[in-house]
Amino acid sequence: MVTSTLSERHAHKLSAAAAFGQPPGAAGGLTEPDDRGASGGLDLSPTILQSWQRCLAQPDLDPLRPREVQVLDSVLLRERAEPLAALVRLAESELRILLESFAGSGYAVILTDAEGVILRHLADRTLERELRAVGLWTGADWGEARFGTNGIGTCIVEGRPVTVHREDHFLRQNIDLTCSAAPIRDPDGRLLGVLDASCCAAEDSRSGQALARALVCKSATILENQHFLRQYRDRRVLRLHDRPEGIGLPQECLIALGEDNRVLAVNGAAPGLLGVGDRAALRGRALAEILSGDLEPLLLGVPSKGGTIRALHDQARGQRLFGFVYQYRKPQRRADPRVPAAVAAKTIGPNPCRADLCTLETLAGSDPGMQQAAARARRVMNKRIPILLHGETGTGKELFSQALHRASERRDRPFVALNCAAIPEALIESELFGYQHGAFTGASREGRRGKIVEASGGTLFLDEIGDMPPAMQSRLLRVLETQEVIPLGAERPVQVEINILAASHRDLAQLVVDGGFREDLYYRLNGITLHLTPLRLRGDLEELVLRVLEAQNDTGAELRVTPAAMAALLAFEWPGNIRQLRNVIRTAVALCEQGIIEVDHLNLPRLPRTAAPAPAVIADPQTLPAGAEGPLKAAEIQLIRDCLDRHGWNISRTAETLNMSRNTLYRKIDRYGLAPS
Known part of the structure; x- marks a missing residue:
């Protein structure tokens, strides 16, 4: 019917x-x-x-x-x-x-x-x-x-x-x-x-x-603005709004400027804010023709990611605007990257972590997704709003949580971490809630305070929360609601003040649907969800590689990375994973000789290959007859370079197309001194 x-x-x-x-x-x-x-x-x-x-x-x-x-x-x-x-x-x-x-x-x-x-x-x-x-x-x-x-x-x-x-x-x-x-x-x-x-x-x-x-339009505008800033990352961009708090929001006006302060491009919000018909009416015009106020304080300021927001009186339109000049600062690509010797590592809580690596700014880098996660974290971290970190295994959820703790008002209080997937189910209750002497056979004479009590006043980080047993989920929910915990064997509750950070690589919402996770606990933990970008999708991978290299350099001397080794690190399709990157680099630092990291020092596991088009076949100069090496070698170099450029220096795809192993391709890149343009 x-x-x-x-x-x-x-x-x-x-x-x-x-x-x-x-x-x-x-x-x-x-x-x-x-x-x-x-x-x-x-x-x-x-x-x-x-x-x-x-x-x-x-x-x-x-x-x-x-x-x-x-x-x-x-x-x-x-x-x-x-x-x-x-x-x-x-x-x-x-x-x-x-x-x-x-x-x-x-x-x-x-x-x-x-x-x-x-x-x-x-x-x-x-x-x-x-x-x-x-x-x-x-x-x-x-x-x-x-x-x-x-x-x-x-x-x-x-x-x-x-x-x-x-x-x-x-x-x-x-x-x-x-x-x-x-x-x-x-x-x-x-x-x-x-x-x-x-x-x-x-x-x-x-x-x-x-x-x-409205939600779709907002997200589309955010993507447009991110794409705009990426497109003009080598130029100064004037960011304007009629309210200072509007800078950085989707409605902000973006104006890319040339060296002569003429407009190269504007985003979709600019015509409305500046009172013109469309973008074409602004392109090519001098900024002074568009804005009539005193522009020097804006334009002479040092461009940066943060910027100092300044007021501008646009006399022609009788409006007050606010803005600053932004310019993306990407580390210079060096043909022969050198990593300085590391300073002594500092310790945060139970986990060793270099102070300059455990900051939100460093972990966010210049990747738009990570920058957005860090910005949202800063807005809520001091407001007792639970934060749920979601990301693939190894994306750096614990590092991010430590950095968030260090940036918060609780930085001088304890940071306590518990991996719910790494502790046997029989022990997680005593680890989390603690116990008194005599609570069970084999209990310590002094008892144990438990992670929740240890973290009181500071931050409790529960990693892989999706693997917490159902019975513990119920007890944790009660602790969050009452702000008190009863250790095993105790009769009186202990008052606590905890700020929860939780993380999971699993889809908790789906676990709720499947009955594997309590719905009320999910909503209690999910004040805000921050998604951490997998390593293979980050747009600032080289910058991150250099920072991790510096952090892992315990040789006391400067390290040098060959172009082929750097190309291999950038081209590898990392399945997650900052932890794997740190392990690969730590091994390379240990194996390298005379302070030079080469491809052979990188323990990069080969990933399964996918079906590829019919490969091109090229000759190896070592098997060529005498007199033929010169022109064929030049042709091989050109073919490899063209193929690398066509695949965006993706080593796996290039090697498949050229019908050679990744290691062979790395050796040829190193032998011929090839580097991305």
Whole structure:
């Protein structure tokens, strides 16, 4: 009955689309939609009607005939995604934050290219089968010409945010979907891709999707701004807003400046703030023509990541603006990196950690996702808001928690860590809650205070919280609610004041659904979730490698890293993992001779290879006949260099293409002195 009703309404909307734009009374008396989107009593906006008209003009689009999802194979998808690799890396953290905003509401978050092909999607695991069934999957083409009116495809054609709710979809097979999408543009205003949030069974009305669209628009703007700052990371960028607290928020105005203080590019917020029609009206103009106030305090300040926010009186418009000049400071790439001798390590709590490595600034580096995590952490760390760190095993969750503790008002109080996965279930209760003498056979005569009591007044870090036994989850919840703990064998509770940091590589929300984690404890711990970027996705890997090298250099002398060794460290597809990076570097420091780290000193395990195109075959100069080495060697060098550049110096992919092992490729890079341009 419901399906029948939906079909009738769908047919009615088809008639409305066919009649849209015709004189009143045409096509069965349907009236042209007014500005509120009404049409013959139907809740259908002009945007949707125009899209349906475009779809009706497509001879191969039949609204009642099921259409097969077209999914690109892995090779074609990789080729399509390669030009947008930087955007995909930037988007990883923002996609997770956006998904967190929709937690429990059945939404998937999706990033596509400018033609509607899905490059990345994130969703609750319980939705995977449902999403596959409707075609919301990585590699699927959701262009309007392919799949009719839908959030992604219609957003691309319209060039602005749209919501396509249930029966708004042109194809009847999609009428259970609700999609809100927003465009992502480059600094010149060209479309880069689309950010979308889609739900397979939204119950509320079309007008009720306003919040979903607002969240998507906000995240899309954040991505645009991050992409802008990355695109102009070698230039000064003036960051402006009409409120000082607006600097760094999505609505801030970004202006990239040339050496002569002329505008190179602006972001999407600039025309509105500066009162001009579009971005093109600002490009190429002198900044003094756009802003009439005294610019010297802004422009003569030292560019930095933080910057000093200054007030500017724009006399021409009679408005007061605030801003500072920003310039990304990336460590200079050196053909022969040298790492200074380490100073004595300092100790934080029970774990050795160099003070200059255990800071939020150092761990965040210049990676946008990590910088965002550090910024959000600073805002809540002194407000007794529980923080949940999520990241793959080895992404540095404990290091991050130590750095967060050191930056907080509790820095002089204890930092106590407990790995819930590393302690046997029978011992975790006594480790966490403590015990009195005689509580059980073998108990220490002095008893034990327990981690919670030890951390009172400071920070308790519970790593791998998802592996905590259910009985301990209940006791921990009570401690958090009452701020008191009863040790084993004791009768009186001990008052405590603890600040909890928890971490897990597992999806706690999914564990709650599966019954493996208490829902009330999850919400008690999840005041805010911070996602830590995996090492292989970080955009500042070289900077991080040099810092870890410095931290692990216990030789008392300066170290030198060959270009090939650095290229190998940067090209390795790290499966997580700062811990592995530290182990590899620690081993290399121990093995190196005369202070020089070479490829052979790097214990990089070979990862499984994926299927690759037919390889090119090149000759090894050592097997060439006499007299042939000269020209063939030059050809080999050129081929290796071209292949490395084509694959972005990804050693694994280059080695597969050239049909050689990674170690052989490393040796050739070292022998020929090749380095990334």
